[in-house]
Amino acid sequence: MARKQKKQKFNILEHELVPKHEVVPPEEAVRILRELGVSPPQLPWIRVTDPVVQAIGAKPGDIVRIYRKSPTSGEVVVYRYVVGY
Amino acid sequence: MAAPRLELVYDWEKLRSLIGEHLEKARQTLPPRIYEELESKLRSTAERHGLSPDEARRIIDYVLQEYEFSMIEPGEPVGTVAAQSIGEPGTQMTLRTFHYAGIREFNVTLGLPRFIEIVDARKEPSTPVMYIYLDEEHRYDEAKAKEVARRIEFTRVVNVAAEIDLDLINTRFVLRLDPLMLEDKGVTVEQVKKVVERLKIGKVEVDPENPLVIYIYLKPEDMTSIIDLQKKRERILNAKIKGIRKIRRVVVQAETREDGTTEYILVTEGSNLKEVLEVPGVDPRRVYTNNIHEIEEVLGIEAARLALIREMKDVLDEQGLDVDIRHIMLVADVMTQTGRVRQIGRHGASGEKPSPLARAAFEMTTQMLFDAAARGEVDRLLGVTESVIVGGIIRMGTGMVEVSMNPAALVKAARAAGGSEQGGSE
Numbered sequence: 277m278a279r280k281q282k283k284q285k286f287n288i289l290e291h292e293l294v295p296k297h298e299v300v301p302p303e304e305a306v307r308i309l310r311e312l313g314v315s316p317p318q319l320p321w322i323r324v325t326d327p328v329v330q331a332i333g334a335k336p337g338d339i340v341r342i343y344r345k346s347p348t349s350g351e352v353v354v355y356r357y358v359v360g361y
Numbered sequence: 362m363a364a365p366r367l368e369l370v371y372d373w374e375k376l377r378s379l380i381g382e383h384l385e386k387a388r389q390t391l392p393p394r395i396y397e398e399l400e401s402k403l404r405s406t407a408e409r410h411g412l413s414p415d416e417a418r419r420i421i422d423y424v425l426q427e428y429e430f431s432m433i434e435p436g437e438p439v440g441t442v443a444a445q446s447i448g449e450p451g452t453q454m455t456l457r458t459f460h461y462a463g464i465r466e467f468n469v470t471l472g473l474p475r476f477i478e479i480v481d482a483r484k485e486p487s488t489p490v491m492y493i494y495l496d497e498e499h500r501y502d503e504a505k506a507k508e509v510a511r512r513i514e515f516t517r518v519v520n521v522a523a524e525i526d527l528d529l530i531n532t533r534f535v536l537r538l539d540p541l542m543l544e545d546k547g548v549t550v551e552q553v554k555k556v557v558e559r560l561k562i563g564k565v566e567v568d569p570e571n572p573l574v575i576y577i578y579l580k581p582e583d584m585t586s587i588i589d590l591q592k593k594r595e596r597i598l599n600a601k602i603k604g605i606r607k608i609r610r611v612v613v614q615a616e617t618r619e620d621g622t623t624e625y626i627l628v629t630e631g632s633n634l635k636e637v638l639e640v641p642g643v644d645p646r647r648v649y650t651n652n653i654h655e656i657e658e659v660l661g662i663e664a665a666r667l668a669l670i671r672e673m674k675d676v677l678d679e680q681g682l683d684v685d686i687r688h689i690m691l692v693a694d695v696m697t698q699t700g701r702v703r704q705i706g707r708h709g710a711s712g713e714k715p716s717p718l719a720r721a722a723f724e725m726t727t728q729m730l731f732d733a734a735a736r737g738e739v740d741r742l743l744g745v746t747e748s749v750i751v752g753g754i755i756r757m758g759t760g761m762v763e764v765s766m767n768p769a770a771l772v773k774a775a776r777a778a779g780g781s782e783q784g785g786s787e
Contacts, residue, residue: 286638286645293649293656293664321700328661342663347686349392356662359700 288327296343297328300355305339308355322356329358336360369411373404379414383421391428399424436761438745440695443688450682451476469651476676479669482696482704484654489632491608494647495625503613506625509642510611511547513627515604518556518597521548523573525594532584533563534577534597548602550575556600562593605640607633634659657702665702669693719746 288294300308309316316339322329324336334340338358346352370376377384388396403420406412412420433439454473470478470488478486493513499505523539536557538550550572557577558565568574577597583589610630615623632652638645638659650656651672657665670686670693677684696702714720717733718740733740740747745755754760 288638288660290646291648291660291664292646293667294660295663295667297663320694320698322662323700326661326700327659328663344663346392346690348394348690350394350397352392356700361700 287331289331294328295345297332297334298341299332299334300339300341308339312355316357317359319355319357321359324358324360334358368413370407370414371411373407376403376407376412376414376417380417380421383418387421387425390425395424395428436756436758438757439691443691446688447677447684447692450677450680450684453682454680471676471679476673479653479672479676480692480696480705482653482702486632486651486653489607489630489650489652491627491629491632491634491637491651492649493627493629493637494644494649495627495642496644499642500624500644501622503615503625505642506613506627508547509640510613510627512603512642513605513608513629513637513640514546514611515606515608515631516546516548516602518553518600518602521546521553521602522598525598527590527594528576529584531576532579532581534579534594536575536577536597538573538575540573546602552602556602557597560596560600562597605633605636607631608637653702662697662700662702666693666697669696669702714744716740716742716744716747718742718750719744722746722750 289297316337319339322340324330324334329340332340336358340356340358342354342356344352344354370379384400387399391399399421403412403417407417451473454476468488469475469490470486474487493509494500495506495509499509518536521538521542523537523542525537526535527533528535536553538553542548543550550567554565554567554575557575562577563580563583564578566576566578568576579590579593583593608629608631612628614626614628616626617623632650632655634648634650634652634655635658637643637648649668651668653665653668653672656668670689673689673692674686677689692705696705717729717738721727721729721733742748742751742753743756745757747753748755
């Protein structure tokens with residue numbers, strides 16, 4: 277069924293409203309969390325069922341890096357914590 | 362009087378190499394956008410009037426200083442400031458407009474009602490609207506744009522029918538089509554016939570003398586119940602011919618771009634993002650809807666955050682209110698923090714304030730307290746409202762910091778100080 281859905285479907289990652297998301301490797305995630313001085317649940321969350329998370333294949337517990345285009349300061353990097361609800 | 366330091370440099374590359382160190386420092390500290398602006402302004406000034414390296418350095422230092430001054434301090438109540446900055450212009454909004462006949466023929470909710478809708482995170486806006494951009498091929502030609510519009514517009518039999526009658530003598534429905542509507546919607550009689558046939562009500566036939574009349578023959582046993590006949594009639598009228606569900610009307614609109622070219626876009630009444638993205642002729646990358654819930658579902662939470670910002674900003678701009686985008690961004694951040702769009706209501710973000718006292722401080726006081734008591738809730742007195750109620754210190758600004766003793770460090774210091782004394786006494 278999954279294959280059937282993928283067929284000739286528009287890739288939402290290309291939509292102008294969707295900023296670039298990427299999974300942060302665990303070692304790097306630990307470093308980032310230490311730098312920010314927060315525990316993962318204190319980051320903003322993103323659901324596993326979120327279409328973008330599904331498209332990039334992130335799992336609950338992962339940290340996702342997002343490159344937002346900000347009208348005030350160009351490009352901003354933010355993180356979200358993948359939660360499974 | 363002072364000797365003028367007139368080693369003005371007009372060549373940007375040369376100046377850049379002279380002040381490279383300062384520029385590098387600025388590049389690391391400043392956000393990219395501000396840095397770019399600084400660099401381009403230095404460059405244009407140098408090329409026009411000349412700049413001495415010393416002047417350039419002082420400019421950079423001044424910009425860096427200003428930037429650091431404008432940063433938010435820890436403990437600053439940004440949420441309260443945002444609430445006030447949006448709330449005050451909001452009071453002016455109420456007196457102005459409720460509904461606004463915006464784009465040609467349809468109404469779009471604007472002003473305060475729309476703002477409330479956004480902040481409340483309603484599932485469906487009261488006037489859903491989509492802005493559909495078209496691909497290279499269909500973008501510049503009105504006729505081609507109309508073709509896509511017809512593909513999208515939800516058309517049922519009722520939209521092209523002039524009348525439908527029950528012919529009791531021949532036990533059949535007589536469906537008369539409106540030629541003007543057929544033309545307008547781009548539907549053929551053949552198409553309508555096929556749609557009606559698919560309902561499997563009975564044999565369908567086009568009148569051989571009048572091609573605009575379709576007969577639907579009923580079986581004799583169908584004639585027993587009037588309610589049944591009514592239902593069948595409804596089914597025929599509501600049968601879908603083509604288009605996308607929920608999209609009631611499509612209007613082709615010309616939009617002039619900055620470079621003078623004209624682009625045709627489709628504006629629709631009703632919204633169905635998921636299906637519109639797949640329609641051929643549409644540029645799916647730029648399709649936009651004002652239904653934020655739909656964007657969250659189809660494009661994810663980050664897209665929803667951007668849509669929230671855009672919608673709120675549009676409402677405020679349209680009313681001529683100038684609110685700094687940072688306040689709006691903060692609201693959008695809070696609304697999307699848990700990974701789904703949640704409302705900001707009168708009891709905090711989706712009524713989730715952890716403190717019962719804070720909840721009770723605003724509306725439904727007794728009920729809140731009863732509920733909290735029944736659930737055995739504990740108030741940790743960490744928030745602003747609770748602290749004010751009990752006369753404590755609020756945790757913001759200078760109230761954020763606390764002084765505490767570190768016994769281990771004390772012992773260490775005492776040892777370091779006492780060690781030499783001891784050594785001396787012994």
